Amino acid sequence: MRIGLVCPYQWDVPGGVQYHVRDLARTLRGMGHHVEVLTPAEHEDSPADDFVTFAGRAVPVPYNGSMASLQFGPLSAARVRRWLRDGHFDVVHVHEPAPPSLSLLVCMIAEGPIVATFHTAFVRSKVLAAWGPVVRPWLERISGRIAVSDFARRVQVEHLGGDAVIIPNGVHVAAFADGPTLPGLRRGVDGPTIGFLGRFDEPRKGLPVLLDAMHTVLRRHPGARLLIAGRGDADELTAQIGEDLRASVSLLGELSEEDKGAFLRSVDVYCAPNLLGESFGVILIEALAAGAPIVASDLDAFKRVLEDGAAGVLVRRGDAAALGHALCDLLDDPGRRAELSARGAEVAAGYDWAVLARRILAVYETVVLPGGPPVGADDDPAEELPTAGRRALSSLLRWGDG
Amino acid sequence: MLVGGLLVLLLLAWTAWTLTRLSRLEGRVARAWTALDTQLQRRAGLAEELARDHPAAVGSDRAEYLAAFAADARRPIDGDRELAENALGRELRELPQNLPGVPAALRSDLAGTTTRAALARRFYNDAVRDTRALRRSRISRLLRLHAGRPLPRFFDIEIPLDGAPADHNHAENPAR
Numbered sequence: 001m002r003i004g005l006v007c008p009y010q011w012d013v014p015g016g017v018q019y020h021v022r023d024l025a026r027t028l029r030g031m032g033h034h035v036e037v038l039t040p041a042e043h044e045d046s047p048a049d050d051f052v053t054f055a056g057r058a059v060p061v062p063y064n065g066s067m068a069s070l071q072f073g074p075l076s077a078a079r080v081r082r083w084l085r086d087g088h089f090d091v092v093h094v095h096e097p098a099p100p101s102l103s104l105l106v107c108m109i110a111e112g113p114i115v116a117t118f119h120t121a122f123v124r125s126k127v128l129a130a131w132g133p134v135v136r137p138w139l140e141r142i143s144g145r146i147a148v149s150d151f152a153r154r155v156q157v158e159h160l161g162g163d164a165v166i167i168p169n170g171v172h173v174a175a176f177a178d179g180p181t182l183p184g185l186r187r188g189v190d191g192p193t194i195g196f197l198g199r200f201d202e203p204r205k206g207l208p209v210l211l212d213a214m215h216t217v218l219r220r221h222p223g224a225r226l227l228i229a230g231r232g233d234a235d236e237l238t239a240q241i242g243e244d245l246r247a248s249v250s251l252l253g254e255l256s257e258e259d260k261g262a263f264l265r266s267v268d269v270y271c272a273p274n275l276l277g278e279s280f281g282v283i284l285i286e287a288l289a290a291g292a293p294i295v296a297s298d299l300d301a302f303k304r305v306l307e308d309g310a311a312g313v314l315v316r317r318g319d320a321a322a323l324g325h326a327l328c329d330l331l332d333d334p335g336r337r338a339e340l341s342a343r344g345a346e347v348a349a350g351y352d353w354a355v356l357a358r359r360i361l362a363v364y365e366t367v368v369l370p371g372g373p374p375v376g377a378d379d380d381p382a383e384e385l386p387t388a389g390r391r392a393l394s395s396l397l398r399w400g401d402g
Numbered sequence: 403m404l405v406g407g408l409l410v411l412l413l414l415a416w417t418a419w420t421l422t423r424l425s426r427l428e429g430r431v432a433r434a435w436t437a438l439d440t441q442l443q444r445r446a447g448l449a450e451e452l453a454r455d456h457p458a459a460v461g462s463d464r465a466e467y468l469a470a471f472a473a474d475a476r477r478p479i480d481g482d483r484e485l486a487e488n489a490l491g492r493e494l495r496e497l498p499q500n501l502p503g504v505p506a507a508l509r510s511d512l513a514g515t516t517t518r519a520a521l522a523r524r525f526y527n528d529a530v531r532d533t534r535a536l537r538r539s540r541i542s543r544l545l546r547l548h549a550g551r552p553l554p555r556f557f558d559i560e561i562p563l564d565g566a567p568a569d570h571n572h573a574e575n576p577a578r
Binding site for chain 1 (some may be wrong): 407413419423427433434436437441477514517518521522524525528532533535536563
């Protein structure tokens with residue numbers, strides 16, 4: 001199958017949607033399909049796989065509580081047309097097409113089967129209530145809609161007027177399950193260790209709650225260590241940690257993909273104390289794949305991934321005392337940790353890219369009719385205005401006949 | 403005068419644009435229906451094959467039912483396709499889990515077809531919903547832009563989307 005993927009966010013800036021598109025493209029290529037990616041990039045000369053085509057720069061604009069990558073104009077449109085015509089795709093799969101972005105532009109131009117994946121779950125209903133009807137004429141060209149979670153699906157149903165099948169975010173399970181640990185940090189030997197990963201200066205990630213909970217943990221496990229990985233202002237964090245905890249907390253800084261796997265394979269317990277706003281929680285699936293027992297706050301997205309507590313311990317969000325006790329109980333109980341680890345591996349297997357790519361392929365096969373023409377591009381309206389007028393008129397007459 | 407002319411022009415442009423949208427949607431509904439019909443026909447065909455070639459695995463009573471329901475799904479006697487497909491779907495869901503002696507190819511064909519039928523039904527109903535929304539808008543009703551065409555119907559059959567770790571639809575847990 002020939003598949004064209006469209007990522008609306010700049011390829012050379014790290015982000016969940018970019019990783020999703022990259023991993024999906026690689027998995028589908030590994031299965032023998034022809035896959036190409038169209039995406040904006042901050043720098044045209046950024047390194048990328050050879051199946052990636054850059055469609056120029058995008059301008060970040062605030063949209064619905066986060067940043068969208070605005071991309072319109074004749075240059076981008078010309079590149080979209082060329083990419084579509086050269087690609088001869090059986091299906092085009094756009095990601096996050098509702099904001100004004102490259103994906104929406106592709107929806108406007110492409111003629112043929114379009115599949116879309118909706119990622120956003122944060123909703124400012126006023127923005128979407130106003131924006132939904134504006135983009136509706138182009139979103140209604142999409143033949144098959146996918147949402148990565150129930151929450152993303154609800155955005156669809158409530159604001160963009162459509163339903164979607166749910167196919168979650170994926171991880172490469174094998175890359176997290178097998179591999180080395182961080183030096184001097186073997187699980188169950190050099191511990192006990194508790195891991196935290198994320199932007200630690202964002203309050204919604206909940207690190208202050210975990211730091212507070214560490215007091216409880218240290219009373220029962222004086223040797224316990226908290227390992228913090230991720231981006232943020234280290235000096236500010238050091239000040240926040242305080243004298244009493246300083247000896248038990250290590251900052252690892254930002255980790256590469258390999259080191260992230262090693263980190264998750266090393267810790268005795270992974271903790272996700274987030275307070276709000278997590279739509280999916282890929283990190284939890286990565287931790288499950290790496291065999292790390294998890295203590296997480298009871299966000300809906302986390303409850304879903306951890307199967308309401310069967311695959312990890314859930315704690316009331318923001319409750320430092322409860323978090324401390326949950327961590328202590330888990331550190332005390334190697335049997336329970338082994339049990340969670342084993343259940344976690346089963347859960348993670350369902351999120352493996354190999355499994356999810358097959359489900360996404362089933363969506364493609366459903367919208368692509370056998371023998372149908374490849375996806376094309378409409379004519380450039382600037383060059384073809386007279387034709388467009390004639391076409392509109394003839395469609396007016398034809399429609400009247402029927 | 404000028405304002406009046408401008409308004410007429412705007413209305414014309416809007417009408418042409420809406421007609422383009424409607425005809426596009428008509429195409430989408432037709433394609434989605436073809437996909438759904440193909441998958442359902444294939445499902446009925448596979449069910450017939452299962453009943454005919456492997457009555458021992460299914461159980462001979464069940465095989466008879468299965469064959470009858472599959473035939474009815476292909477050519478519903480009373481014309482109610484939804485009812486016939488529901489009956490066949492129920493029968494297929496109640497089959498023994500592992501179906502001893504049935505070739506793996508047939509079993510995976512049947513599972514794959516059921517999944518695709520579920521997707522196709524979702525996408526068909528989406529296309530119908532989008533069409534109905536546009537047809538319901540006040541101006542398109544006033545101008546009778548549908549030109550007397552029948553409103554596309556939803557196709558309501560029960561066919562769960564399976565195999566998904568997060569593909570069940572339980573809303574927030576009220577207990578917490």
